[in-house]
Amino acid sequence: MSHEVKVKKKLSLSNRVFYIFNTVFWIIVMLIILYPLYLVLIASVSDPDAIVRGEVIWHPVDFSLIGYKAVFNYSELLHSYANSIIYTFVSVVISIIVTMGAAYSLSKPKFPGKTVFNFIFIFTMFFNGGLIPTFLTMKDIGLYNTPLVMILMGSVSVWNLMVARTYIQTSIPVELYEAAMLDGATHFQHFFKIVLPLSKTILAVLAVYYGVAKWNDYFTGLVYLKDRALLPLQTILREILATLQVDVSGDYMISMTENAASMTEAIRTANVAKYCIIVVATGPVVILYAFMQKYFEKGVMIGSLKG
Structure with a gap:
């Protein structure tokens, strides 16, 4: 009896040591990953000269918003920001609808031509038409230089489609379909009244995957x-x-000038503006991850199981 107690104590102690080591290790890894992001954030609100001198390491130096003022005065950047929001939102909606519709169809064991469609989808994961044929196709069908090309190009990921299909197969009982069929439900009713309401987790995961990719x-x-x-x-x-010193349209905040003082100030602004641009550009993605994080583990793990 005493031997069993000693074994339990030893196991408990070893588990404790493992958990402590594991926690410390992953805290260190997290700090290594987060520090570059933190450095960009504090550099974006620091004095440009302090950044050049390498004084910005752990905290902002000589707090300044000169970079953000320059960024938000750049009208083309703000307009493109609005474009990206529209493209991302519309594309995510379309992507989820198409992906879930195809996933539901492929999850049905009696779906006619299921093997053929599976092969066609998987084939595109390994082979594509190439840039030039794709460009010519987009031009021929009238998508070139239109907002639709940003929305529809890459709107469906085969990997996400397979994950969604597996999720539906493993998470939604067949008995629900059978009960609905007895009540006279159609496939559209199955999809909208059974599959979608029970797939909130995978819908959130798909929204993040598609949203980040499109953004x-x-x-x-x-x-x-x-x-x-x-x-x-x-x-x-x-x-x-790529070109912090000159704007291709001639209207960037760091336009070349004969005035030495103005040019020096423009260079100072450029040194901090690049950090501000990164913060502004990555903000929506970070917020999206923060809200959807709780769905990741369950959605990805269930969706990755072999069905």
């Missing part, structure tokens, strides 16, 4: 849009970060 998409705007009024935030942000 960070700069390449589509770079290739398929020529009208600057339609460009998303990330494409404009890429231009600003």
